[in-house]
Amino acid sequence: MNNIKLKYFSDAEDFKGNMHKMDPKLLGMLDPLRKTYGFPIIINSSYRSPDHPIEAAKDKPGEHAHGAAVDVKCVGGEATYLLVAAAIKCGFKRIGISRKSNFVHLGIGYPGAPKTTIWTY
Numbered sequence: 001m002n003n004i005k006l007k008y009f010s011d012a013e014d015f016k017g018n019m020h021k022m023d024p025k026l027l028g029m030l031d032p033l034r035k036t037y038g039f040p041i042i043i044n045s046s047y048r049s050p051d052h053p054i055e056a057a058k059d060k061p062g063e064h065a066h067g068a069a070v071d072v073k074c075v076g077g078e079a080t081y082l083l084v085a086a087a088i089k090c091g092f093k094r095i096g097i098s099r100k101s102n103f104v105h106l107g108i109g110y111p112g113a114p115k116t117t118i119w120t121y
C-alpha cells in the first residue's frame, strides 16, 4: 500500500486501480521521467498479476508482477531515443525496447533479476 500522489499520472487511468501494488520507488521516478522527457507519457501496462496470461506464460512471474515496471507507449525512432535517454537519466537501469509493438519497458528490478540491462522484443 502506498499513498503516493503523482502530478502526471492517475491510479484510475494509468494504473487501472493497481497503483497500490506498484513499488513506491518506481512511482517516485515517474514524474521526474515525465519532466525530463518533456512529452505526455501513456502507460500501456503496469502491475500484472502472476495469473495474467503474459506472466503465466513465463517460467517465473516477471517485473510487472512485482509492480516494478511500466510499459510506455512510444512510436517512432526519435521518440524512442528521447524516452530511453530520459529514462537512463532518471535512473532506470532495466529497459526493454519494442519498435515493432511501439512500447518501451522501464523497470527497477526485483530479487534475482540483472540490475543493469537493456533488451529488445
Ligand SMILES: [Zn+2]
Residues within 6 Å of the ligand: 045, 064, 069, 070, 071, 105, 106
Ligand atoms: Zn514490460
